[in-house]
Amino acid sequence: MGGIKELNGLIDGYEKEMVATLSQMVRLPAVSPVNGGKGEVKKAAYLKDLLERWGFKVKTYAYKDPTGSPRPNLIAKYGNAKRTLWLLSHLDVVAEGERALWKTDPFTPAIKDGKIFGRGTTDNGQSAVASIFALKALKELGIEPKYNVGIGLVADEEIGSAYGIAKLMNEGIFKASDMYVVPDVGAADGSEIEIVEKSALWLKVTIHGKQVHASTPEQGLNAFRCMVRYLAKVDELLHKKYKKKDSLFDPNVSTFEMTKHEKNVDSTNIIPGKEVFYIDSRILPQYEVDKVLGDIKRLSKGKEFKGARFEFEIIQREDATKPTKSSSEIARLLANTIRKQRRIKPRFIGIGGGTVAAFFRRKGMPAVCWSTCDPVAHQPNEYAKIKDMVADAKVFAALFLK
Ligand SMILES: [Zn+2]
Incomplete structure (x- = not known):
């Protein structure tokens, strides 16, 4: 022995x-x-x-x-x-x-x-x-x-x-x-x-606008502009609303990060009609994933995005x-x-x-x-x-x- x-x-x-x-x-x-x-x-x-x-x-x-x-x-x-x-x-x-x-x-x-x-x-x-x-x-x-x-x-x-x-x-x-x-x-x-692990939510977001020549933006709908404004809102709201801290974790907060962005148009003089990007969220167990998801979707319904169509696809979801x-x-x-x-x-x-x-x-x-x-x-x-x-x-x- x-x-x-x-x-x-x-x-x-x-x-x-x-x-x-x-x-x-x-x-x-x-x-x-x-x-x-x-x-x-x-x-x-x-x-x-x-x-x-x-x-x-x-x-x-x-x-x-x-x-x-x-x-x-x-x-x-x-x-x-x-x-x-x-x-x-x-x-x-x-x-x-x-x-x-x-x-x-x-x-x-x-x-x-x-x-x-x-x-x-x-x-x-x-x-x-x-x-x-x-x-x-x-x-x-x-x-x-x-x-x-x-x-x-x-x-x-x-x-x-x-x-x-x-x-x-x-x-x-x-x-x-x-x-x-x-x-x-x-x-x-x-x-x-x-x-213990945080919840994970990987989201693919597609914004459909309308592609036109860059000299006539009024005839199209710039999906890139929609994306920038939308992400600014998402970034601000999520960090403000889900701000609890838990010292068990490092970092001790939920994280919400825009990560991958797919290629859009080939030229400087084309207004993109479609943008595809990804948001990676790691959410403290104190919060429900559905609430975060609901907020992310709700923000796409703002007046400034009129005419644009948003699609959301969950790539991965693991609830804590x-x-x-x-x-x-x-x-x-x-x-x-x-x-x-x-x-x-x-x-x-x-x-x-x-x-x-x-x-x-x-x-x-x-x-x-x-x-x-x-x-x-x-x-x-x-x-x-x-x-x-x-x-x-x-x-x-x-x-x-x-
Ligand atoms: Zn491993």
Whole structure:
């Protein structure tokens, strides 16, 4: 039987193998087929094979997305206990973004200064690797875990989880009495445990006016002018009306940001007859998403927009859930383990992004998010620190000691 010292020593010895595993994952990009990528098939097959070679049983749940591509999710369990403590990471990655901003190829791993560079290294490869090596260490030392170790490597997280956790929730895999750790959020020193998320509302707005020559504006309807005036009103009203603060979050307020703007006309002398733009709102749980949406729509009915037609399309909507209690068993277990392993005092926080934890919280299942990482997810030159990956594996393994 092993204890914490043996576990930590064994995991230190895994470092090279962990680096090789994360490197191989970078070479198997899992961008959603809906966004023109290849999906998780190859990456899932690689990890399934690895886990099976270590002697674990792995079940694959694959769901077809609208492009007809299978989206595999892997589930592995270990132990003979009644309850399961789950470690849930996602296999998919976002696209590389602007290629010119990368110093190395986003899908060829590069190791420098103790970091592995590549798309998907921090989000969410590091945690996937840390989880499976924590599991390997428990088995290798013959440790009978206090809870069953449940490893979930899920698909489609980056664009809403429709072919990942949303479908898995209906398979009868996850029990209300289980506990859930989602290592997909983190601070650089590992001191933040996320227990609640803001609501998210992504809105596409189209304004139809009338395109004419720029010398005769009176004959048309300038959609660009409508957009500018409309957004000024939206910006002012939302920030004024929804201004509550909540210190659990950073930033501590709701955010309302105009983001993407689609190309309009090709020439300076054309008055645009159509504008398409996007608003990204992250709303504190104190407010109802429907109220915000209602205000955004209502503002388009002003007199100054007479003749223009507004269309609203919800691209994504996630209503905030009740937080996981900081006094819940999993929150306390994780906080204690971090305190012992790292000698730091963790604190509980809320974030503006979304993770798969919300799916569990919505059903009243306790889920906490934690990992150790720099804030480089979705950025060019994304990286994971090797020492963070190894240290997180030690925390994960320690969660299962009696
Ligand atoms: Zn992620």
